[in-house]
Amino acid sequence: MTYAKRFTRAVAAATLAAGAFALTTPAAAQMVPFEDYEASDAVYEMVTVDIEPGEFETYLENLKNTWVAANEVAKRLGHIEDYAIYSNTNGAGDDFDLLLVIKYASTADLTPSRERYLEFMEAWGNQNEDSNQRTVREVYNKIRELTGQWHVREITLK
Numbered sequence: 001m002t003y004a005k006r007f008t009r010a011v012a013a014a015t016l017a018a019g020a021f022a023l024t025t026p027a028a029a030q031m032v033p034f035e036d037y038e039a040s041d042a043v044y045e046m047v048t049v050d051i052e053p054g055e056f057e058t059y060l061e062n063l064k065n066t067w068v069a070a071n072e073v074a075k076r077l078g079h080i081e082d083y084a085i086y087s088n089t090n091g092a093g094d095d096f097d098l099l100l101v102i103k104y105a106s107t108a109d110l111t112p113s114r115e116r117y118l119e120f121m122e123a124w125g126n127q128n129e130d131s132n133q134r135t136v137r138e139v140y141n142k143i144r145e146l147t148g149q150w151h152v153r154e155i156t157l158k
Helices: 003-024 056-077 114-124 126-143
Strands: 037-039 043-051 082-087 098-104 144-152 155-157
Touching: 043 056, 056 082, 056 098, 056 114, 056 126, 114 126, 126 144
Parallel strands: none
Antiparallel strands: 037 155, 043 098, 043 144, 082 098
């Protein structure tokens, strides 16, 4: 077992132990939503990606022409607020290499919408869609694995 996996498991065990301890002691703080903290309306979609060794730059190069280009169109149309790519630099390569993040204004922007789809496809074009699908089949499926997906909100303490 790698050091990173042992460390991750140890942290998880400590977290569980701390959580169990917290349940057996009286709560010292009583946070009240909207008085003491607020969750953002914005929702962040995060996808973790594990990339085959030696393929990092290949994946980034292809992302630029697919995921980034599509998100630029979606951002210009107002379908998303922003997007970003983050690299895992802590050396725990067993977990993930990249984090792909899209910021939506609200949960409503995550729901299927025929109107948004048609607007996007008109701006993006069938040629780009065909090229994206070819890249997924011929490149991405060979050099990367999507390892997780989350929808999260930012918490602001007052």
